[in-house]
Each structure stands twice: as structure tokens, then as C-alpha cells.
Amino acid sequence: MGEKIKKVKSWLSSVFGDQPVPEFEVNTRTVDILYQLAQSSEARCSDTALLIEDLKQKAAEYQAEGVHFQDVLLQGVGLSCASLSKASTDYLSALVDNAMVLGVRDTSLCSFLPAINNHTNVLLEAEKSNRRLERELMTLRKRLSTTLVLRSNLQEDINKTVKAQAVESAKAEERLLNMDFVTTKAKELSNRRERAEAQFASRNMDESLTHQAIVQLSEEVTALKQEIMPLNKKLEPYMDLSPSPSLAQVKIEEARRELAAIDSQLEMEMDFK
Structure with missing residues (x-):
């Protein structure tokens, strides 16, 4: 415990x-x-x-290698950095920059070719992936367009349904109001009929004087009138004849008896009603 505390305090x-x-x-x-x-x-x-020590060592190695190359160029070819033209210096700088971008150890062709091939493969894979992503994006755009059209149609159908539902709701409400009115009116008429029937019953009204009985009696009278019409047609030829007292008297008596019989039958039926 004491050693740990000392180490902690020191740190x-x-x-x-x-x-x-x-x-x-x-x-x-x-x-x-x-x-x-x-x-x-x-x-x-x-x-x-x-x-850090490793980087220092590599820097020292690179520096020594650079000095060696400078000596080789100076002694073997007679070139120095000061004697190079601006274009040559730019080319060398570009070569160094490319080497740093490619991450190669030196600027030899043997180092550049594998690095370039590696980056070319990476570029091809990226282009391949990009084309695949473009195809997927195109497919998604088509699906999105179809989805938007479906959404628009669905929204339009929903709006139509809402409007139709509002109209049907208004009609249903109107029908309910009419139903309530008819129900109230029916109850009122039923109460009035019950009061009228009670009033008629209290007055001992004859059933033959009811509307239904009078209608039925009117129908029977109409039927009897239809039966009398042929008899009147039979009398029409005799109406134009010159009067013959004996014959006319006979015909008149016959007609009177028929009319009396019909009137008697009508009175009997009315009394029966």
C-alpha cells in the first residue's frame, strides 16, 4: 500500500x-x-x-540517405540542388508529394507501381460501389415516386370519403329529424284518434254513421245506380212515342213498380245498414 501511494504521488x-x-x-x-x-x-x-526514438532514427536514416544521394549526384553527375532549374525542382517536389500521398518509402519505380496499383484497385472498387449505390438510388427514387403517387391517390380517396361521409351524416341527421317528427306526429294522431274514439263511445254513436259505413253505403248506391241505368235506357224509346192512354198507362205502371221495387230494396238496405 505504501509503495502504491509513493508511486501515485510521484506520478x-x-x-x-x-x-x-x-x-x-x-x-x-x-x-x-x-x-x-x-x-x-x-x-x-x-x-x-x-x-519518437524510432521516428528520430528514421529521420536520421532519411537524412543520411538524402546526403548520400546528394553526394552521388554532385560527384557522379555534377548536379546540386542549387544548380537545378525551377522546373526540375517543381518536378522533384511533385514526386516527393506523390510519394507522401501514396505512402511509399522512396520514390523508386518499384515502390510507386504497387502503391499506384493498390490505389487503382481502391478507385475501381469505389467506382463499382458508386455504380451499385446509383442503381440502388435509382430504384429507391422509382419506389419513392410510386409511393408518392399512391399517397396522393390515397389522400384524394380519403378526402372524397370524408366529403361523402359528411354528406351521408347530414342526410342521416335529416332522416333522424324527420323520423322524430313523424314519430311525434304519429303519437299525436294516435292520441287524437283515441280521444275521438272515446268521445264517440261516450256519445253512443251509431256505427252506421261512421265514415267507413257511409263510404260502403255510397259504393252500394253507386252500384244500384249502375243497375238502374239500363232500365232508363229501355224507357228512352218510349219517351218519343205518341201518348196512348192505355198503353202508356201500362208502361208507366210497370216502370213505377220496378222503381218502387228498387226504391224499396234500397230503403231496406239502408235500414239494414
């Missing part, structure tokens, strides 16, 4: 430097957490230091 002092270390509660849990952080920090610092 905190190195982290905060000249600033004072904040106060914290010293217990087993906080010391363990800070100790783990200290170990992780030291491990990362060690890795970083090794990486």
Missing part, C-alpha cells in the same frame, strides 16, 4: 508539474484507481518515447 507530481496536486481522499479504492492510471500513463509514455 501526480510529474503530471501537474509546478501546480499543486489537488487534495483527494486516500483510501484503498482511490489509491488502486490512481495506481492503475499511473501504470497506464507510464506505459503510454514509454510507447510514445519508443515511437
Whole structure:
């Protein structure tokens, strides 16, 4: 426990430097957490230091290699950086930039070709993926267009249905109002009929004077009139004859008897009613 606390205090002092270390509660849990952080920090610092040393070593190697190439160019060809033209310097800068973009170790053809092939394959795969995505996008656009048309048609059908439902609701409400009115009127007429029947019953009214009996009697009278019409037609030829007292008297008596019989029958039926 004591070694951990010493290590934690040493690590905190190195982290905060000249600033004072904040106060914290010293217990087993906080010391363990800070100790783990200290170990992780030291491990990362060690890795970083090794990486820095490696980069320094590579920089030194690149620098030595650059000096070597400069010596070779100067001694073998008689070229130096100062003697190169601006175009040559630009070409060299472009070559270096391409090498850095491609991530190659040097600017040799053996390094450029695999890197270019690799990037070409990546470009082809990207173009292939792009074409596939364009096809999928076109399919989605077609589906979206179809969906929008269906949505528009569905919205139009919904609007029509809402309007039709509003009209049907208004008609149904009107029918209910009419039904209520008819029901109320029917109840009123039924009450009036019951009161009238009670009033007629209290007055001991003859059934033969009811509307139905009078209508039936009128129909029978009409039928009897239809039966009398042929007899009147039989009398019409005799109306134009010159009067013969004996014959006319006989015909008149016969007609009177027939009329009397019909009147008697009519009176009997009316009395029966």
C-alpha cells in the first residue's frame, strides 16, 4: 500500500508539474484507481518515447540517405540542388508529394507501381460501389415516386370519403329529424284518434254513421245506380212515342213498380245498414 501511494504521488507530481496536486481522499479504492492510471500513463509514455526514438532514427536514416544521394549526384553527375532549374525542382517536389500521398518509402519505380496499383484497385472498387449505390438510388427514387403517387391517390380517396361521409351524416341527421317528427306526429294522431274514439263511445254513436259505413253505403248506391241505368235506357224509346192512354198507362205502371221495387230494396238496405 505504501509503495502504491509513493508511486501515485510521484506520478501526480510529474503530471501537474509546478501546480499543486489537488487534495483527494486516500483510501484503498482511490489509491488502486490512481495506481492503475499511473501504470497506464507510464506505459503510454514509454510507447510514445519508443515511437519518437524510432521516428528520430528514421529521420536520421532519411537524412543520411538524402546526403548520400546528394553526394552521388554532385560527384557522379555534377548536379546540386542549387544548380537545378525551377522546373526540375517543381518536378522533384511533385514526386516527393506523390510519394507522401501514396505512402511509399522512396520514390523508386518499384515502390510507386504497387502503391499506384493498390490505389487503382481502391478507385475501381469505389467506382463499382458508386455504380451499385446509383442503381440502388435509382430504384429507391422509382419506389419513392410510386409511393408518392399512391399517397396522393390515397389522400384524394380519403378526402372524397370524408366529403361523402359528411354528406351521408347530414342526410342521416335529416332522416333522424324527420323520423322524430313523424314519430311525434304519429303519437299525436294516435292520441287524437283515441280521444275521438272515446268521445264517440261516450256519445253512443251509431256505427252506421261512421265514415267507413257511409263510404260502403255510397259504393252500394253507386252500384244500384249502375243497375238502374239500363232500365232508363229501355224507357228512352218510349219517351218519343205518341201518348196512348192505355198503353202508356201500362208502361208507366210497370216502370213505377220496378222503381218502387228498387226504391224499396234500397230503403231496406239502408235500414239494414
